[in-house]
Amino acid sequence: MLIATFAAGCFWGVEAQFRQLPVSDTRVGYTGGDTENPDYKSVCTGLTGHAEAIEITYDPDKISYQDLLALFWQIHNPTTLNRQGPDVGSQYRSAIFYHNDEQKALALQSKLELEQRGVFNTPIVTQITPASVFYPAEDYHQRYLEKQGRSFCH
Template structure:
C-alpha cells in the first residue's frame, strides 16, 4: 500500500453494521465510529440517543485511494442501508440514524452528489433517495465499547 490516506464519513443507520461493511473493503486502513453533524461538542452515546444533539451515528473511513476510490466506498455505502428512509433504518428511528455523507472537500461533494443522482435515476428504489450531503465538520469518536463492536463479539454483520 502507498503512504497516502484519505478520510470519508458515512452515516447509514446504526454504525456497528456500517463499520463492519467498510472493514471488509480492501484498501480501508482503519475505521472509527462516532458522531457528526450535530450542535453539541463532545456528545456521548446517551446524548446522541436523545436526538437533541442532532448528530448522526457515523463511520470515519481512512482509506488508501491507490487501492480503493471514494466512488467504490460510495458503492458500499449505498448497499449498506436503505437511503430512502428519512431518519430511520429498520427498527432504529431518529435523526441519529439518518442517511448522510459528510464531505471533506468539494471533490468529495461533487462525487457524492453525482452518485446520489445516479442511485435515484437507476430505478433501484421505489421511493426517492433522501441521503443528506453536508460538509464534514467536527467528528467525535464514540466510546471505546462501540469501536469494532460486532468484530469483538465474533459477528460479521448486524441483522435487523
Template sequence: MTLILFSLIEADAQKTKLEKATFGMGCFWCTEAVFQRLNGVSNVRSGYEGGNVPNPTYEEVCSGTTNHAEVIEFNYDPAKISYEELLEVFWKIHDPTTLNRQGADVGTQYRSVIFYHNEQQKAIAEKYKAVLNKENAFGKPVVTTIEKAQTFYVAENYHQDYYLRNGEQPYCRAVILPKMDKLEKLFKTKLKH
C-alpha cells in the same frame, strides 16, 4: 543510512496518499463492520457528527436531541479503492430511501448521510445520488443528505470494533451478519483476505 532514510520518506509519501471519508447509514456498529472488511480501508472509527452539542455521549446522541448522526470516519487508499467504489458499497448495504431510520433504529441519529471532506467528494456524491434517483434505482427517492464534514467525535471505546469483539451477540447475528453476507456476495473482490 541512505536506505533507512529512503524508506522513511517512502513511508511518509504512502501516508499522504490516504484520504478520509465519513458515512452514516444507521447504527455505526453495522457501518463499521462493513467498511473494516474493504481492501484499502484503514483506521475505521465509530463516532458522532453533524450535531450541535460538543463532545456528546452515546446516551445524548441516542436521545435524538443533539442532531448528531452515528457515523464512521476512516482512511482509504485511492490507489486501492476509489471514492466511487466506497459510495457503491454505501448505497447498496443500507436503505438510503428511509428518512431518519434503518430497520428498527429510528431517529435523526440513524439518518443516511455522507459528510464530504473536499469539493471532489461532494461532486462525486451528488452526481451519484442524482443518477440513482434518475434511474429510480431503489424504487423510491434517495433521501441521503450530503453535508460538509464537521467535527467528528469518537464514540466511547466499547463501540469501537464492536462486531469483531461481539459477533456472537444476538444483535450482531440478527442485524450485522446479514449485511456482512450481502457485502460478501456483492463485493467479494473488494474485500480484505
C-alpha cells in the same frame, strides 16, 4: 491517506461492512450535530443533532471514493428518513459528510445516477453535507461486532 465519513444507521453494522474493504482504518462516532463532545447516551436522545457515523481512512491508490460510495448505497436504505430497520431517530439518518469538493461532486453524482436509474421506488433522502467535527464514540463501540464475534446487526 484520505478520510471519508458516512452515516447509514447503527454504526456497528456500518463499520463491519466497511472493514471488509481494503481501507486503512475505521472508527465510529458522532457528527453533524451541534453539541460538543457528545456521548452515546446523549446522541440517543436525538437532541444533539448528531448522527451515528463512521470515519474511514483510506488510500486512494488501493480503493476509490466511488467504491466507498457504492458500498454506502448498498448497505442501507437511503429512502427512509431517520430510520434504518428497527432503529428510529435522527441519529440513524442517511448522510454523506464530504471532506472536499471532489467528494461532494462524486456523492452528488452517485445519488443522481441512482435516482435516474430508478434503483429505489421512493426518493433518496440522504443528506450530502460538509464534514464537521467528528467525535469518536466510546471505546466499547469501536469494532463492536468484531469484538462480539458477529458480522452483522440485524
